[in-house]
Amino acid sequence: MKHPSEKNKKTATKSNGDDYSEEGTFPDGSPAHSLHPNHIQNGSDSSVNNSPRGRKNRPEHTRRAYIAAADNRRTQSERRPSDKHGRLLGRRPMNPHVRSTRETANQVGHQVKAFKREHLGARSKFDFQACVKCLEDEILPGWGMSPTDDGRSQTGTEKTTGSDVLRDYEQFLKLTLRKETDESIMGSDEYIDLVSLAKRARDFEILVPDCRRRLQSCLDQHARPHLVSLKQMLAVSFPPSSQPLLHTDNEGKDAVLRTVDEYDTVSSEKAATVDQKLEDLSNTYKSYKQTLRPFAEFVRSGDSNTAQMKSCCTGLLEVCRGLENWAEQDDEYPETLMQEMDEKKGEKENLQQELKQAKLDKLEKKEKINRLRKKEAKAAQLYVQYRTSRDRLRDRLGELREKDIMLQERLHTRREELNILKESKAENPEMTPRSQALSESMNKLEASIEKLESERKITRNHIKRVESEVKQANDRAYENKVEMVTFRHQREETEKESKRQEAEIISLRERMARLDELCEKLILVRELKISPEAYRKGLRDMRRHEASKADGTQYLNDACLQAAPALGKKWRKLYFYLPFDPPRTVDKRQRDIILLDTLASRKDLTENEVATKSLEKWRTFHRHGGVLDLTLALRAIHKNGLARKIEDCYAAQLEK
Structure with missing residues (x-):
């Protein structure tokens, strides 16, 4: 059988969460001093015998044991890592306020559980009516006292002033030591139960105010001011003027520290819950205090008093459990902040991918804009060329049509002259010099008419060819104009898309900057939670900030x-x-x-x-x-x- 102190020591070592063995031993259970390099297992010490042994001169079994122990042994820096390396290894010092809250909640919880186990357990069942009968019929008459001043049951709010009236449990316990009682009564179960009830009331009246005072002090000094998200300190390190501006579309998505806001809400709810439970506890205890006098009535209403005691104990345990959960949640709060920071980093990586894709899209749109601009310039150049050619051909066509009209008029004139000559010749059919002259003139006119008709035919063919060329030039000019306008519209639409892409790139960069700032805030809050020095420095900065605002x-x-x-x-x-x-x-x-x-x-x-x-x-x-x-x-x-x-x-x- 182990000594209780050894058992408690081992339990305390295990409860600290350390996976090492007890101090002075190695993980295999062997004592550490037995594996000293100069210590030999046969009982001889080289330093005592003046025969120092080197590493090569040690016995083989000692060397093997030393090497095995050195492989399994942990160094002091590994057993107690520094703050910096401890955080890197996943270990960090506990917040002193969290430790105080846990210790207070555990101590109060142990006290309440011990009281319940001793006075409200399954073995603590009393026959209250038998106890009242024993008190009124056997004990008080022997002491020369009465249960009440007028022999009737008094309410808890009425006070008895008679000197021969048993007031409360304190007087009862004092009288059991001063008054003589028959041994047969003292040995009865009812007398023992009455003493137990008085002691239970005494212990309960000591327990509840003390536990409530300690819990209230813990709530006011540790939980409420220190187990918080420290959101108010962010305004000191990150003033509003230094925060980057974001688009309103991304404000709700990126501008919120979800863990901090949730913890603010949870802390407020927990503080309100603990306050309400403490208030309910005070009300229940006040109601219980009103039933303490007179003692006979207190014993008679033992069932309701027991229920009130259980209610008070349950309330105390609930407050302890709430504070302990609050402290545990606050202790896990840095890890929750790290999780949110990892989420923010994941969001930033996604935004980086989106930014990369947006830059590629913007580059493609820029190349497309350049291609469309070149096509538009080419189409505009061709349109100008064909329009100039069309205008030139139209002018040429107008000249040809005027020439055709002129030739037509000349033909008409020549034909009229020829008809006049024919009529004149018909009137003088004889061969006279005048008729010969008319014949020559008619021949000349006919030759001129043939020449004009031939020239007009050539002109009309030329007009048809020029009309065809004008139509082709007009069609090509129209086609190039349509292409030019189409390319221009495509270029303008692509430029609009490029501008939207640029705005999206700016938005992505701002969101990434915002995520970086939020990660810095999360790191700051985490540092404030895990480092008492950083927390004190943050408090000083906040007070200095408030003082600077005041002046x-x-x-x-x-x-x-x-x-x-x-x-x-x-x-x-x-x-x-x-x-x-x-x-x-x-x-x-x-x-x-x-x-x-x-x-x-x-x-x-x-x-x-x-x-x-x-x-x-x-x-x-x-x-x-x-x-x-x-x-x-x-x-x-x-x-x-x-x-x-x-x-x-x-x-x-x-x-x-």
């Missing part, structure tokens, strides 16, 4: 962050117009600008970053500055729009 420093900081990106290269000019208290000479200001330029060249800072640092330096030297000082300096360098914007944002502070 207006935070408003000036936000205003400087808002003004710095809009200054650009004009921060040097602004630095000379900013007020300093105590005053700062021009030479010192020039030296400050030189130092800032040197810092910017060494660290490759942008103008916006250098402007931010210049305003930080100004706030360092000008400790009592306000937003008004900044706006006046901005107006002095003709940045009226920026000054007006800052005044609109911090109007309340400027009024103060």
